Amino acid sequence: MNYQYTNEFRHHLVEWFNKEKRDLPWRRTSDPYKIWVSEVMLQQTRVDTVIPYYNRFLEKYPTLQDLAYAPQEELLKMWEGLGYYSRARNLQAGVKEVVEKYNAAVPDNRHDISKLKGVGPYTAGAILSIAYKKAEHAVDGNVMRVLSRVLHIEEDIALHKTRKVFEEAVEMLIDEQHPGDFNQALMDLGAMICTPTSPKCLLCPVRDYCTAFSEGDADQLPKKSKKVKNKKVHFKVFIATDQEGRFLIEKRPSEGLLADMWQFPMIETNENSICEETFEQNYNVQIANYIDKDLLKFKHVFSHLTWEMDCIQVQAEQKMELPNDAHFQPIEQIRTLPMPVPMLKILNVLN
Template identity: 75%
Template sequence: MNYKYKEQFRQNLVEWFQREKRDLPWRRTSDPYKIWVSEVMLQQTRVDTVIPYYNRFLEKYPTLESLAYAPQEELLKMWEGLGYYSRARNLQAGVKEVVEKYNSVVPDNRHDISKLKGVGPYTAGAVLSIAYKKPEHAVDGNVMRVLSRVLHIEEDIALPKTKKVFEEVVEMLIDHEHPGDFNQGLMDLGAMICTPTSPKCLLCPVRDYCIAFHEGDMDKLPIKTKKTKTKKVQYKVYVAINSDDHYLLEKRPSEGLLADMWQFPMIEIKDDMNSEEQFTTHYGSRIKKVLNNTLLSFKHIFSHLTWEMECSLVKVELISEIPSNAGFYSKDEIKKLPMSVPMQKIVNVLN
C-alpha cells in the first residue's frame, strides 16, 4: 500500500490528539497493569460506563499482586454490571501469570503478552504502544471505520480476515515516535469525529487526506454485513423463601452465559411441561404457598438472545437434597453475591 499523504496524515493526527485528547483516568498513568485493566474493560464497552468501574477496581486492586490472588466472588462483584464476565476471569488469570512467570513485569513484546489470557491482538497492541511506546498496531472498530474512510477501503469489516488488512495499514502509517498517541488518536477520532453516523468531517484534522470525504462517500463506509438474530427463551423464575425468610439462589456453571454468576432458580418454559414440578424435582423444595404469582415480568435482551421472565414469589420447604451449587441466603448475604443485571432487577423488587 502506497499512501502519498502518509507523513501529513500521521502528523496531523498525532498533533490533534495531543491537543484535543479527553482527560480519562487511564491517561493519567503509565503503569502497564493499569493500562491493561482499562483496555480489557473498554472491550465492547463505552468510556462513560467504564470510568466508575475502572476507578473502583484500581482502588481495590492497585497492583498486579492484589488482583492475582483476589477471591473470585469478590472479583466478579467488582465487575458486576459491566458484562462479558469472562473478561474478569481471564484478566485475573493473565495477571497471575505475569506475577508468577514474569516476576510481576508485564511483557513488553507481542509474542509474550499475546499468550496471556484475555489478551488478543488489539489489547496486546494497545498496551505495547501506550505503556511501552512500541510501534504496534491496535486495530479496533474505530480504527477500521476511520481508515476505511480515509483510504476508501471497501472490504467487509464484519469478516475476521479483513482485520489483517487494517493491521498492515497501521503498520505502514504508525508514528514511531508517538505510537501510543497515534493509536489512541485513531480511536479518539473515531469516537468523537469520524462517528458511525453523521461524521463531523468539518472538524476533522485529516479530512484533507481522506478519500471518502473527497468522494462524498463517508456514509457508505465502512461496509459491514453481518447481522445477528436473537432467539427468545422464556423462563419461569421462582423467588423462593423458606421458613427463615432466606432466599433460594444458585450459582451458574463456570462456562457459558453469565458464568459463575448467581441467580434465582429458573425453569425454561416449554410446551406440555409443568414448571412447578420441574422446580420441585430440581431444587428439592416443595412449594407450600404462592405468595405472589405476578411478582414481576420483564424482558432482558442480550446480544444474541432474549430472556422473557415471569417471576413468582413462593414459600417453600426442603423435602430432599438441594443441588451443591445452590443454597438459602438472607437478604444481606444476597447483596454480597455477584448477580447479573436481570437478577438484580428481581432483587430490587424485594422489600
C-alpha cells in the same frame, strides 16, 4: 496515500488528539498493568460506564499481585454490572501468569504478551504502544471504521480475515515517535467524530486526506455483513422463600455464560412445560403458596440472545436435600454475592 500525505495525516491526527483528547483516568498513567485493566474493561462497554469501575477496581487491586491472588467471588463482585464476566476471569489468569512467569513485569513485546490469557491482538497493541511506546497496531471497531473511510477499504469488517488489512494499514501509517497517541487518536476520532452514523466530517482534522470524504460516501462505509439473528429464550424465575424468609439461590456452572455467578432459580418455558412442577422437581421443594404471581417482567439482551424473564414470588417448603450449589440465604448475604444484571434487577424490587 503517498508518503508525503502519510506524514501530514499522522501529524494532523496526533496534533488534534493532543488538543482534544478526552480526560480519562487511564490516560494519566504509563503503568502497563493499569492500561491493561482499562483496555479489558472497555471491551464491549461504554467509556462513561467504565470510569467508576476502573477507579474502584484499582483501589481494590493496585498491583498485579493484588489481582493475581484475589478470591474469584470477590473479583466477580467487583466486576458486577460490567457484563462479559469471562473478561475478569481471563484478566486475573493473565495477571497471575505475569506475576509468576515474568516476575510481575508485563511483557514489552507482542510475542510474549500475546500468550497471556485474554490478551488478543488489539489489547496487546494498545498496551505496547501506550505503555511501552512501541510502534504496534491496535485495531478495534473504531479504528476499522476510520481507516475504511480514510483509505476507502471496502472489505467486510465482520469477517475475521479483514482485520489483517487494517493492521497492515496501521503499520503503514503509525507515528513511530508517538505510537500510543496515534493509536488513541484513531480510537477517539472514531468515537467522537467518525461515528457509525452521521459522521461529523466537517469537524474532522484529517478530512483532507480522507478518500470517502472526497468521494462523498463516508456514510456507506465500513462494509459490514449482518449478524446472526438474536435468539430469544423465555424463563420463569422463581423468587422462593422458606419459612424463615430466606431466598433460594444457586451458583451457575463454572463454564459458559455468566459462569460462577449467582442467580434465582430459572426454568426455561415452552409450550409443553409446566414450570412449577419442574421447579419443584429440580430443587426438591414444594410450593406452599404464591406471594406474587406477577412480581416482575422484563427482557435482558446479550450480544447473541435475549432473556425474556417472567418472575414470580412463592413460599417453598424444602422436601429433601437441595441440589449442589443451591442454598436458602438471607437477603443481606445475597447482596454480597456476585450476581448478573438481570438478577440485580430482581434483587432491587425485593424488600
